[in-house]
Amino acid sequence: MLIKDQPLKEAGYSPYAGKNYPVQVLWGDTHLHTKLSLDARAFGVTLGPAEAYKLARGEEIKSSHGERIKLSRPLDWLVVADHSDALGAMDEVVKGNKELLKDPTVKDWYDRLQAGGESALMATMEIIETFAGITGETTPAVLTDPKFVMSVWQRYLKTAEQYNEPGRFSAIIGYEWTSTDGGNNLHRNVIYRNGSEQAKQMLPFTAAESFNPEDLWQWMANYEEKSGGQVLALAHNGNVSNGIMFPEINPETGKPLTKDYAKTRSRWEPIYETTQIKGDGESHPKLSPNDEFAGYDTLWDIGNLGPVLKQDDMLQYEYAREALKNGLKLESQLGTNPFKFGMVGSTDSHTGMATAEEDNFFGKHSGKEPHPGRWDQIVGNFGEVKYYGWEQVSSGYAAVWATENTREAIWDAMKRKEVYATTGSRITLRFFGGWDFTDSDAELRDPGLIGYSKGVPMGGDLSSAAKNQSPSFLMVAMKDPLSGNLDRMQVVKGWLDKDGKTHEKVYDVAWGDADTRKPGKDNKLPPVGNTVNVEQASWTNTIGDAELITVWKDPDFDRQQKAFYYARVIEIPTPRWTAYDAKRFGDKMDDKVPMITQERAYSSPIWYTP
Known part of the structure; x- marks a missing residue:
């Protein structure tokens, strides 16, 4: 979906008049x-x-x-x-529907479910496997x-x-x-x-x-x-x-x-x-x-x-x-x-x-x-x-x-694929691709206005790059108010070379604490840190940033190669649900159990076709 702005003199005073692009994430x-x-x-x-x-x-x-x-x-x-x-x-079976219980298999399931405990668990697994065709029995x-x-x-x-x-x-x-x-x-x-x-x-x-x-x-x-x-x-x-x-x-x-x-x-x-x-x-x-x-x-x-x-x-x-x-x-x-x-x-x-x-x-x-x-x-x-x-x-x-x-x-x-995934945190994410985004576009407070006018949103397509032209991407991420600050924003790129082989690369394009946190000689960004108190199932938002916004241009672009790009946004470490359970119930869990997580969001890709 590509929406071109009218010139301001035609649009009138309000820059939003006549626009029909999405302005809310649901x-x-x-x-x-x-x-x-x-x-x-x-x-x-x-x-x-x-x-x-x-x-x-x-x-x-x-x-x-x-x-x-x-x-x-x-x-x-x-x-x-x-x-x-x-x-x-199954709701009727559990209720004891007499017509359904005339079937001996259904009656057996009912009896075992009513018994509870291990009997009910095994009956449930048998029911699932029967419908999945694993047992070979007819439903x-x-x-x-x-x-x-x-x-x-x-x-x-x-x-x-x-x-x-x-x-x-x-x-x-x-x-x-x-x-x-x-x-x-x-x-x-x-x-x-x-x-x-x-x-x-x-x-x-x-x-x-x-x-x-x-x-x-x-x-x-x-x-x-x-x-x-x-x-x-x-x-x-x-x-x-x-x-x-x-x-x-x-x-x-x-x-x-x-x-x-x-x-x-x-x-x-x-x-x-x-x-x-x-x-x-x-x-x-x-x-x-x-x-x-x-x-x-x-x-x-x-x-x-x-x-x-x-x-x-x-x-x-x-x-x-x-x-x-x-x-x-x-x-x-x-x-x-x-x-x-x-x-x-x-x-x-x-x-x-x-x-x-x-x-x-x-x-x-x-x-x-x-x-x-x-x-x-x-x-x-x-x-x-x-x-x-x-x-x-x-x-x-x-x-x-x-x-x-x-x-x-x-x-x-x-x-139209203008959607994205999160692992449960409500990170707000915008991801636009085009040929004309500039650094100054990242300074505007309405990325949608410039994003739709100069490019395509997540789920969209780019094609026919001019010689010496590389795609640019306008990216904005804002933290979930009830979750952790943002560690980093990345672009994941995949492409097909001239020999028919696929490749991938992950780019760090914006990150929290940028004034003090710099990529090393290997171009690898240091970890953001960790403020999680596992015992208390708590953390502090003293690291990372609440918002990340940038324009990124692909430095390795080859206009002859098919490619896709998607954004990945990662939060700072926060307690995993297991840490909350350990605190609430006093559970002592094995060392193998993860207690810390880094929530994330994945945008839908933008594809480039020569």
């Missing part, structure tokens, strides 16, 4: 589960969509275990994205009856309309398609632009119908044709996909990706979930060994959601940066970049509560709501692959630059 979560999700209900959540919307809007509610909870600040929008498979069925037909599912879907839609208040809070309709063939996570969230009149015309697509993403994309095309509405899909962070989230070989056919695959995926999947509770998916130390900040809480990198352990050669097909690089390579071969995505964060919480703040973290599912010892308890048990409480990440949120707080405007921002 915070939300694209990925929240309630009791309508089979696994969430089996784990014990009792909160439904209504409670989820109430909490997100800023109201105080009670958690499934009776704990009073309120967000530090309301969210602006929320997608309740419950699993489409057996939507709402009980009573749980997927279309008439029953439609009744649940219509109730969900009615609740979304009840809590949708354009201009104040957007209850965005969506669901999760849960492809987990053999435990490999290829989940997507389907997000609707429109309201219930369109959404009610077709049932959500399920993994029981197909594990193949290409079939989901066909469902989306059919939906749009039938309803007149619009949808997009958001792929989950790929760190438990075991190397098939961003493939070069189609896992369905065993053959290289085709032009049609690239075009179709690019059409339906404009954004990617870069960070969430199961771990951060931006980069990995084994893929980016020269990046000192690679691998933020990549603690779920040991396997998939089944018994299969991770191999190192899988990693390149799971993380965002490597996918963006491979996308450049595939574009040269196929004519379309299948991995040209914007980046968002979200929670994937199964508690009905969108909590991503370190001091207000309610865990992956209701069994991991705050209580003594949760750090050392198993979150998920998949045979050899086990994930423990301390390995949960208090992440993340999705930020969108939208013209107004409505379903349509927020969806449009996602579609």
Whole structure:
């Protein structure tokens, strides 16, 4: 989206008159589960969509275990994205629905869930593995009856309309398609632009119908044709996909990706979930060994959601940066970049509560709501692959630059990729690319005004550089008022050379304490320092800066090479949620448990094409 300013003499006195660019960042979560999700209900959540919307809007509610909870600040929008498979069925099973309990498998699950403890945990894992196709057992037909599912879907839609208040809070309709063939996570969230009149015309697509993403994309095309509405899909962070989230070989056919695959995926999947509770998916130390900040809480990198352990050669097909690089390579071969995505964060919480703040973290599912010892308890048990409480990440949120707080405007921002991810902190981030930004542009107090008039925002495209011309980037970051100061602002660049090989480089472009903190002879910026008192779960904002703003020009630009650029903003060290738990509950945690974190934000990329 490129918006050119009118000359001031035509615009009149007000420099904002006639402008239609986004001036506000709206915070939300694209990925929240309630009791309508089979696994969430089996784990014990009792909160439904209504409670989820109430909490997100800023109201105080009670958690499934009776704990009073309120967000530090309301969210602006929320997608309740419950699993489409057996939507709402497990809630009826737990209630003892007599018709459902006639099925012996369902009755066995019910009895074990009622028993509680280890029996309930193992029943829950069996339920998840059955729906994921891991056990080889058929999903009980009573749980997927279309008439029953439609009744649940219509109730969900009615609740979304009840809590949708354009201009104040957007209850965005969506669901999760849960492809987990053999435990490999290829989940997507389907997000609707429109309201219930369109959404009610077709049932959500399920993994029981197909594990193949290409079939989901066909469902989306059919939906749009039938309803007149619009949808997009958001792929989950790929760190438990075991190397098939961003493939070069189609896992369905065993053959290289085709032009049609690239075009179709690019059409339906404009954004990617870069960070969430199961771990951060931006980069990995084994893929980016020269990046000192690679691998933020990549603690779920040991396997998939089944018994299969991770191999190192899988990693390149799971993380965002490597996918963006491979996308450049595939574009040269196929004519379309299948991995040209914007980046968002979200929670994937199964508690009905969108909590991503370190001091207000309610865990992956209701069994991991705050209580003594949760750090050392198993979150998920998949045979050899086990994930423990301390390995949960208090992440993340999705930020969108939208013209107004409505379903349509927020969806449009996602579609054009003018969005960014954070690990839970509400850092404000602007990122523009162009050919004419100058240092003086960084002195203006309205970066949007100059950014849209001279360039493109995050998610945009640059092309056709003139000889001896390099792209310049206007970048602004402001701290979350309730979190740490800013350590540094970086540009991550990836490019494709003339031999078809991909490369990356991370540039420090602005940093806190710049008067006293200088890069060394190796051009490496010294650490910002650390004021965290782990025992007290506190820190001081005596280091770093509250705001960073700069114009940066690529010193290594080659106008013949495809490239992408995105901004990464990193906070000073602050206490991790484990430190807050240790203080509150007196827990003594193992030395392996991280107690300090550095929250961060990732912009969507800007791409350059010769």
